[in-house]
Amino acid sequence: MKYMLLIYSNPESWAGLSAEQREALGRSHEELSRELTEQGLLVSSAGLADPITTRTVSVRDDIPTTTDGPYAEAKEHLAGFYLVECENIDQAIDYAARMPDAKYVAVEVRPVMDSSGLEM
Structure with missing residues (x-):
């Protein structure tokens, strides 16, 4: 199973x-x-x-609109990622916990769906 380890940061922590x-x-x-x-x-x-x-892109009534900056208004931002193939979510969590970023902000662990979408 593939897991996305999403690394979050913020300007203050950095x-x-x-x-x-x-x-x-x-x-x-x-x-x-x-x-x-x-x-x-x-x-x-x-x-x-x-x-x-x-740049954030949205399409309404078939008209694309682009705005500067991330969509979410939050202190934290996505700073990087690892895509890993692990036996289970516990193994993925163990690797996420070893990332130094987890000490400062957070690392999110999210299963990656395959084409069947059965993981939902």
Whole structure:
């Protein structure tokens, strides 16, 4: 089963980190990525650009509208993700808990539906 591990951040938590903490966070992600790759569990992972670069698109009456910024008005923003293949949600939660970001804001674990959509 595939699980999306969604990493959340906010400007205050990032600004509150020292240079050493930021470097340690990066090293932790490198180590976890390497481990997941070696175990054959990592499908994909990436960090996301600053939310200021976000564009939100909606279509109403067949007319597309684009606005700057993320859709949700919240402090937290999606900062990155890991797509992993795990035996069960508990294994995915264990990996999410090892992410350094979980100490500062949160990591969401969400099952990825296959084409049948039976996971709902």
